[in-house]
Amino acid sequence: MRQIPLAIAPVAEPCFDNFLPGPNTALWQHLMELMPTAGDDSGLARPHPVPPPVYLWGPAGSGKTHLLRAAAHRLHSQGQALAWFEAGQAQPWSWSEHWRWVFIDRCESLDLAAQRSAFALFVEAAANGAQVMAAGRLPPVDLPLREELRSRLAWGPVFGMSLLGDADARTVLRREAEHRGMALPDEVLTYLLSRCARDLAHLMRLLNALDDFALVRSRHVTVPLVRALLAEEGLVETVGP
Numbered sequence: 001m002r003q004i005p006l007a008i009a010p011v012a013e014p015c016f017d018n019f020l021p022g023p024n025t026a027l028w029q030h031l032m033e034l035m036p037t038a039g040d041d042s043g044l045a046r047p048h049p050v051p052p053p054v055y056l057w058g059p060a061g062s063g064k065t066h067l068l069r070a071a072a073h074r075l076h077s078q079g080q081a082l083a084w085f086e087a088g089q090a091q092p093w094s095w096s097e098h099w100r101w102v103f104i105d106r107c108e109s110l111d112l113a114a115q116r117s118a119f120a121l122f123v124e125a126a127a128n129g130a131q132v133m134a135a136g137r138l139p140p141v142d143l144p145l146r147e148e149l150r151s152r153l154a155w156g157p158v159f160g161m162s163l164l165g166d167a168d169a170r171t172v173l174r175r176e177a178e179h180r181g182m183a184l185p186d187e188v189l190t191y192l193l194s195r196c197a198r199d200l201a202h203l204m205r206l207l208n209a210l211d212d213f214a215l216v217r218s219r220h221v222t223v224p225l226v227r228a229l230l231a232e233e234g235l236v237e238t239v240g241p
Helices: 022-034 064-077 112-128 147-154 166-179 186-195 200-217 223-233
Strands: 054-057 082-086 101-105 131-136 158-160
Touching (some): 022 054, 022 064, 022 158, 054 064, 064 101, 101 112, 112 131, 112 147, 166 186, 166 200, 186 223, 200 223
Parallel strands (some): 054 131, 054 158, 082 101
8 A cells, every 4th residue: 555645845935036047047137126125115106107017938847937926926925916817717807906016927828808808907007007027938929819918018028938958957956856855866867857858847746746756665766766756657758778
């Protein structure tokens, strides 16, 4: 009978501190400059003109949602009024005059109703001095959206995000493993990065599965253990010795 692992490892809240910028340093710096400092109430009553929206785009696992949630988490902790919307979220998306920050995620998947709501949010944000931050997998020009919404998303700074390189991916995985109290040898990192999808979303899910897999077997994390996990879960086809 397999043991059920206890959820003893805390899940890291997306924040700026646990994001490794890598090739996305310019974007990270821009977002940090947008964030009010502790005790700064400028976001509570932002004067006109309204800052242009910020749009992030890139492949899955590049960190778009992480950065949006990191910004939302920072602002919420400072008492800033904000709202979060994303594709698939129930309608209607009603405006609140208290909001000073609006986040819209997964823009590439917004249906027609959500597109109308998102455009209305842009209009209200401009009228009320609120900052809009949005993200999607495609640059604005390629988004399958209404033209007026595409133009709004492209109005301000647009940042294309890249997947981390090998060295940065190793740093992120090792840091997350240490956060869990999990030893991750160099040979395991090499194996994971050479045999599995390289986007961070996939690697983080794999790390979570590996943590549980090692726990129920009371085993240290080794390459043979990783092979056993991948074979059992059918995550990838194991190759090589």
